[in-house]
Amino acid sequence: MRIKITSCLILMYVLLSNTAIAQDAVSKSLLVDIQNAQQRLNKLEENIANETRSLAEEIQKQQNQVLSLRQKVAVKRRVLDDQTLALSKIESRVNEWQRQENYQQNMLIDIAQRNGLSGEQLASMTTGLGDSQSYLTTLAIQQRNSLNLDWTEQRILLSNGQYQNAKVLQAGPVKWFLLPQSKQTGLLDSENKVQLNFNADISQQLLSLFETKRGLITFDPTLGNVVKKQQQQESPAQHLLRGGVWVIPIIGFGFFALMIGIAKSVQLYRLPKLQPMLAERIELLQASANASDQLSNLSKNLKGAQKQLVEITLDCSVGEKRDNRLLAFLLEYRQRLQSNLGAVAITASVAPLIGLLGTVSGMIETFKMMSLFGTGDPTIVSGGISKALITTELGLVVAIPALVIHALLNRFIRNHNTQLDATAIKLGKVSTQNPPANELQEQAA
Structure with a gap:
């Protein structure tokens, strides 16, 4: 039995030894194959890199050739476009010339x-x-000849519409006139109409130039543009009249909003200043010995809405009745402060709309004038355009201040009511030591 076991062990050892030797041989063979494959891979990568460089150089060369050919094609196209220029382009050039x-x-x-x-x-x-x-x-x-200034006799049109002969001195586009009898001087326009009359000092200088050939002269470097601008200046009333009939309701709304704004401002300015921590003061006074007298004095010293709130607090004990009376008074007081304030907001909304209506009316009038008289004379259509622009301007002038006034007054009223609401809420929780007299009477009844 032992001999069999020993033989088996020897056989197993021999088999294991042969297996290990075979595995070593396979491993060595695999390592050799891997090394050979790595060498072939390195050579292949080197060949690929060399071919890539050569191909990149060839591609760059071809791209340069393509770019050169494109430039040549662009030059040829421009030459061809100039040679085959359309007749319409030639006509447009001729029209421009x-x-x-x-x-x-x-x-x-x-x-x-x-x-x-x-x-x-x-x-x-x-x-x-x-x-x-x-x-x-x-x-x-x-x-060149005009550099030698000479007085000439010419017929001029005076400011009053009369023609009269006068001495005229011209230097380029500027003309001066002189009436020797009345010693009136001034500037003329290109049509010999009196453009500007000089005062005494400037007239004396021009007279000195006429008599002694020496003197200082005054001229308008703008060639009458400043005078025309001054003549076009208008008063506020004239400016408003150019707006047409729609100016009247806009001004009416503006005046209405202004009056309400002033009245509400005076009303709010006269409101008494609210006393802070009123409920806490009442609670402290109730803890004193003579609470009723001190509360009565406090109520007398107060003014306005706070006085009413304190009286309601002292008249009613804590409960639903006091809360209802406080709420009713606050609603009534808020309504009294906000009365007529909505009219200012309505004015701020309606005034631009009326201005827009005036704009539409003015443009309709402008188109009618253009259809009748054409567009050659701008003065014909200026009336409708003035109406269109002035009504829009006036509507915004009225609406913007009305909107600002409404916002300021509404904000003041809202803050005032918020403080009163907070005071009323605190007063609604204040308990009185002694029941009010009216409640005692009700209990007795």
């Missing part, structure tokens, strides 16, 4: 009118820019 020529001619005509060229010369200047160059030379000569 024509507009430039017309603008230049208009500028030349304006210069010629300011320098007093005749009607025939002005008509000749409209035939073409080439024909106008000769007149430019004439203008240059006239400007």
